[in-house]
Amino acid sequence: xxxxxxxxxxxxxxxxxxxxxxxxxxxxxxxxxxxxxxxxxxxxxxxxxxxxxxxxxxxxxxxxxxxxxxxxxxxxxxxxxxxxxxxxxxxxxxxxxxxxxxxxxxxxxxxxx
Amino acid sequence: xxxxxxxxxxxxxxxxxxxxxxxxxxxxxxxxxxxxxxxxxxxxxxxxxxxxxxxxxxxxxxxxxxxxxxxxxxxxxxxxxxxxxxxxxxxxxxxxxxxxxxxxxxxxxxxxx
Numbered sequence: 001x002x003x004x005x006x007x008x009x010x011x012x013x014x015x016x017x018x019x020x021x022x023x024x025x026x027x028x029x030x031x032x033x034x035x036x037x038x039x040x041x042x043x044x045x046x047x048x049x050x051x052x053x054x055x056x057x058x059x060x061x062x063x064x065x066x067x068x069x070x071x072x073x074x075x076x077x078x079x080x081x082x083x084x085x086x087x088x089x090x091x092x093x094x095x096x097x098x099x100x101x102x103x104x105x106x107x108x109x110x111x112x113x
Numbered sequence: 114x115x116x117x118x119x120x121x122x123x124x125x126x127x128x129x130x131x132x133x134x135x136x137x138x139x140x141x142x143x144x145x146x147x148x149x150x151x152x153x154x155x156x157x158x159x160x161x162x163x164x165x166x167x168x169x170x171x172x173x174x175x176x177x178x179x180x181x182x183x184x185x186x187x188x189x190x191x192x193x194x195x196x197x198x199x200x201x202x203x204x205x206x207x208x209x210x211x212x213x214x215x216x217x218x219x220x221x222x223x224x225x226x
Contacts, residue, residue, distance in 0.1 A: 032212045043117070043203050043217030044156070051212075089156060093212065100169050101146075101215070103156035 002027040004092050006104025013080050014112055021107045023090035024072040030092040033073050034101070035064060038087045047088075048075070080111045115140065117206050117218035125224045131192040134221045138185050138206030145187040146215065147179060150201040159202075162187055163209075191223075199225045 003026040013019050025033075031052035036044035050057045050064045050073065057064050061080075066073040073092075077084055090104040118137045126132050138145050147159040158171040162181035179189040185206075191198055201220040207213035 043219050045217065046214050100158040100161065100171060102158070105155045
């Protein structure tokens with residue numbers, strides 16, 4: 001089955017710097033890759049996603065890139081702010097009716113003011 | 114539009130007991146998925162329901178079961194509780210399937226003593 005590995009497990013940056021989180025997946029058939037942000041005491045919130053027919057997607061300060069050949073995808077956050085501090089999860093799934101999301105282990109991002 | 118609601122928010126049970134958790138999806142959403150979140154195993158897919166039918170199931174023992182009602186509300190049940198079942202149980206809803214935007218609830222924190 002699908003396996004997703006996420007690195008790093010913790011990341012500390014200064015406010016204004018960029019942050020990059022990387023994930024690799026094992027099943028080449030996977031074709032949907034969402035990223036979630038989870039704040040303390042809350043459920044995960046989708047922040048951006050990408051499908052396998054696209055190599056890059058951007059939404060303001062957040063971007064995701066996908067390399068299907070290497071089976072890895074990355075989250076890029078630019079101009080980080082203290083409110084970006086949270087745990088970020090990547091996930092992968094096969095677009096199929098009833099497909100299940102397989103999550104990475106999470107990255108705890110700390111943005112220091 | 115009201116978000117995904119889960120009840121109860123906190124539960125304390127003892128080994129051997131059973132528990133039922135409830136999830137009300139966003140109005141109009143027909144897909145409901147359940148996940149278990151623990152520090153050691155991360156976010157793991159339990160099952161997904163669509164129009165009262167279980168469409169996919171994760172790798173959990175048969176003690177974990179669920180159902181969905183005609184109004185899309187869903188319940189999950191865990192029988193013969195074990196210490197290792199202590200976790201945050203998250204419910205997510207989407208309009209059609211798991212590759213539509215998943216909206217997560219705040220979760221139910223289950224502690225098994």
